[in-house]
Amino acid sequence: MNGTNLFKIALKAINNNKMRSFLTMLGIIIGVASVITMLAIGQGSKQSIKKNISEMGSNMIMINPGADRGPGGARQSADEMQTLTLKDYQDIVDQAKYLSAVSPNVSSGGQLIFGNNNYQSSVTGVSEGYLTIRQLTVESGTMFTEADIKSAAKVCVLGKTIVDNLFPSGADPIGQVIRFNAIPMKVVGVLKSKGYNSMGMDQDDIVLAPYSTVMKRVLAQNYLQGIYASALTEEMTDIAIKDVTNILRTNHKLKEGEEDNFSIRSQEEISSMMTSTMDMLTILLACIAGISLIVGGIGIMNIMYVSVTERTKEIGLRMSVGARGIDILSQFLIEAILISVTGGVIGVLIGIGLSMLMKTVLHWPVSIQAWTVLLSFLVCTITGVFFGWYPAKKAANLDPIEAIRYE
Amino acid sequence: MDNIRRDFVVGEEVVHALRGVSFTINEGEFVTIMGTSGSGKSTLLNILGCLDTPTSGEYKLDGTPVRTMSKPQRAILRNRKIGFVFQNYNLLAKTTAVENVELPLMYNGSVSARERRERAVTALQRVGLGDRLNHKSNQMSGGQMQRVAIARALVNDPAVILADEATGNLDTRTSFEILVLFQELHAEGRTIIFVTHNPEIAEYSTRTINLRDGKVRDDVVNHKILNAAEKLATLPVNDD
Ligand SMILES: Nc1ncnc2c1ncn2[C@@H]1O[C@H](COP(=O)(O)OP(=O)(O)OP(=O)(O)O)[C@@H](O)[C@H]1O
Ligand SMILES: [Mg+2]
Numbered sequence: 001m002n003g004t005n006l007f008k009i010a011l012k013a014i015n016n017n018k019m020r021s022f023l024t025m026l027g028i029i030i031g032v033a034s035v036i037t038m039l040a041i042g043q044g045s046k047q048s049i050k051k052n053i054s055e056m057g058s059n060m061i062m063i064n065p066g067a068d069r070g071p072g073g074a075r076q077s078a079d080e081m082q083t084l085t086l087k088d089y090q091d092i093v094d095q096a097k098y099l100s101a102v103s104p105n106v107s108s109g110g111q112l113i114f115g116n117n118n119y120q121s122s123v124t125g126v127s128e129g130y131l132t133i134r135q136l137t138v139e140s141g142t143m144f145t146e147a148d149i150k151s152a153a154k155v156c157v158l159g160k161t162i163v164d165n166l167f168p169s170g171a172d173p174i175g176q177v178i179r180f181n182a183i184p185m186k187v188v189g190v191l192k193s194k195g196y197n198s199m200g201m202d203q204d205d206i207v208l209a210p211y212s213t214v215m216k217r218v219l220a221q222n223y224l225q226g227i228y229a230s231a232l233t234e235e236m237t238d239i240a241i242k243d244v245t246n247i248l249r250t251n252h253k254l255k256e257g258e259e260d261n262f263s264i265r266s267q268e269e270i271s272s273m274m275t276s277t278m279d280m281l282t283i284l285l286a287c288i289a290g291i292s293l294i295v296g297g298i299g300i301m302n303i304m305y306v307s308v309t310e311r312t313k314e315i316g317l318r319m320s321v322g323a324r325g326i327d328i329l330s331q332f333l334i335e336a337i338l339i340s341v342t343g344g345v346i347g348v349l350i351g352i353g354l355s356m357l358m359k360t361v362l363h364w365p366v367s368i369q370a371w372t373v374l375l376s377f378l379v380c381t382i383t384g385v386f387f388g389w390y391p392a393k394k395a396a397n398l399d400p401i402e403a404i405r406y407e
Numbered sequence: 408m409d410n411i412r413r414d415f416v417v418g419e420e421v422v423h424a425l426r427g428v429s430f431t432i433n434e435g436e437f438v439t440i441m442g443t444s445g446s447g448k449s450t451l452l453n454i455l456g457c458l459d460t461p462t463s464g465e466y467k468l469d470g471t472p473v474r475t476m477s478k479p480q481r482a483i484l485r486n487r488k489i490g491f492v493f494q495n496y497n498l499l500a501k502t503t504a505v506e507n508v509e510l511p512l513m514y515n516g517s518v519s520a521r522e523r524r525e526r527a528v529t530a531l532q533r534v535g536l537g538d539r540l541n542h543k544s545n546q547m548s549g550g551q552m553q554r555v556a557i558a559r560a561l562v563n564d565p566a567v568i569l570a571d572e573a574t575g576n577l578d579t580r581t582s583f584e585i586l587v588l589f590q591e592l593h594a595e596g597r598t599i600i601f602v603t604h605n606p607e608i609a610e611y612s613t614r615t616i617n618l619r620d621g622k623v624r625d626d627v628v629n630h631k632i633l634n635a636a637e638k639l640a641t642l643p644v645n646d647d
Contacts, residue, residue: 322486
């Protein structure tokens with residue numbers, strides 16, 4: 001049969017039933033648009049969290065005292081919290097093979113004072129390696145040196161937030177002496193601003209000092225709160241963790257079968273924990289979108305079914321003037337495809353538009369992925385085509401006179 | 408057509424619309440089928456037009472038993488050989504007169520779009536609707552719709568024209584105009600089967616089959632065929 005004629009017939013039928021065609025399209029549009037938008041939000045949040053975690057540091061490995069009890073584990077005794085020592089740190093520095101940087105971590109909270117200004121914060125005792133591990137850079141001045149660490153010099157490097165609070169007038173903090181819990185400390189450098197991370201934490205609210213200074217002069221303790229390290233590459237993270245574990249177990253004289261009295265976490269672990277949470281959110285959003293897709297599909301099904309039933313008479317007439325079953329089927333299939341594909345395309349455009357709107361207006365992290373567009377488009381189109389085709393097939397199998405008499 | 412029966416099952420009951428109808432219609436005949444309402448005329452015509460299949464009995468068209476034809480074959484047969492005028496017109500809604508008339512040609516791939524339009528316009532002019540080409544079917548009177556239905560039956564240049572009370576809704580003058588048209592078509596060598604309640608019309612055909620209760624009551628050949636054109640000349644002219 002003549003394809004262009006069938007195409008004309010189908011176009012005309014759509015045109016003659018504008019409202020019906022529009023309603024069918026609407027179901028498809030809503031289905032496709034909602035799936036695309038929802039998944040764009042889910043994927044976008046996931047990616048932004050991943051990015052934030054990777055900005056936290058480079059291939060970071062965190063060594064904490066006490067056995068790994070997992071999140072929500074029982075609080076550990078004071079003894080257990082003191083298992084990491086400076087010797088552990090030194091041994092890791094000397095022996096560990098797969099690390100690019102190592103730094104102890106000791107921190108103390110307290111009041112920072114300069115002149116009339118004071119600010120509640122904390123001082124973190126680290127080595128120079130900390131800058132590499134956390135991807136920090138000194139913007140002005142210098143980082144404290146190995147010599148400062150050796151002599152437990154009273155020097156510090158400030159984050160932007162601290163500078164803003166202690167030096168509101170904009171004066172240069174370098175060379176000034178601030179007080180932390182009555183201990184005078186000379187400012188030698190200021191860190192480049194990193195802003196807030198995705199969890200809403202101010203990454204510039206930070207004061208770095210030599211770990212020796214914090215241990216001897218501030219806390220007067222001889223154990224570490226933690227050791228941070230950076231693996232050489234992301235792939236080496238696992239082997240680096242094994243290596244460090246062995247060093248620490250030997251150091252701590254742990255016997256075979258005895259539980260570690262420290263715990264090691266990698267950045268990847270934290271990242272995958274966070275992304276699995278986000279995956280759940282995405283699945284939730286996908287379910288909502290899926291429901292609207294199903295509702296859209298039922299709408300399409302309903303309208304298509306009613307329309308073919310309603311048009312049985314028309315089908316009968318067309319057959320009585322010589323349309324074959326296949327002509328009728330082709331006509332309805334073309335109609336269904338035209339409506340579904342048009343609706344699908346509009347739905348894709350609206351979905352993308354909506355996602356973009358959320359990005360620009362609400363500043364939500366959205367990410368539109370080709371597979372979501374393709375999937376929702378296909379599902380809706382197939383639904384539309386199937387439910388347009390199935391009742392038409394039924395009608396086309398009738399005798400023309402039966403169809404014509406159909407009420 | 409031999410011993411045609413057509414039963415309809417309505418719930419528990421079986422309606423015998425045709426109870427054994429047999430006759431042969433030769434090429435070039437102009438047959439009127441008459442009979443009381445419900446006597447089975449439309450049912451018979453539907454079978455003749457290959458729209459319906461008999462419950463039993465053999466119907467041969469051009470020597471081929473219709474029963475042995477596939478559905479698509481029958482569809483092509485209807486499309487090329489048969490023109491059918493329905494009792495209740497059956498026009499496409501929201502569609503203009505020309506487009507309704509073009510419909511059979513839409514399913515004939517060998518007719519170009521231009522030829523299709525020309526033939527539809529010519530057919531409409533023949534039924535006196537040359538000035539109503541682009542009126543939609545729901546904007547027309549019953550008689551106009553009937554004439555569109557007749558034009559649609561003519562447009563594919565069929566060998567057989569089947570008309571179910573094609574003049575039922577027309578005034579006397581328009582009826583005769585249509586009758587003239589049918590006599591012309593008959594003169595062109597087409598076979599015409601015309602269902603009517605009006606005995607007067609039978610006088611313009613070559614043969615009359617009378618149905619009663621699903622059976623042929625009588626089947627008479629008309630030897631004194633009147634000329635519809637002459638009669639038309641005697642009728643007062645419609646002044647609209
Ligand atoms: N599809 C059907 N289902 C059930 N019964 C039917 C059907 N078609 C026709 N009949 C019955 O068959 C009988 C003949 O109907 P048909 O339409 O052939 O009559 P007709 O001679 O054309 O009448 P009219 O002059 O009123 O048009 C009627 O009793 C009718 O009720
Ligand atoms: Mg009838």
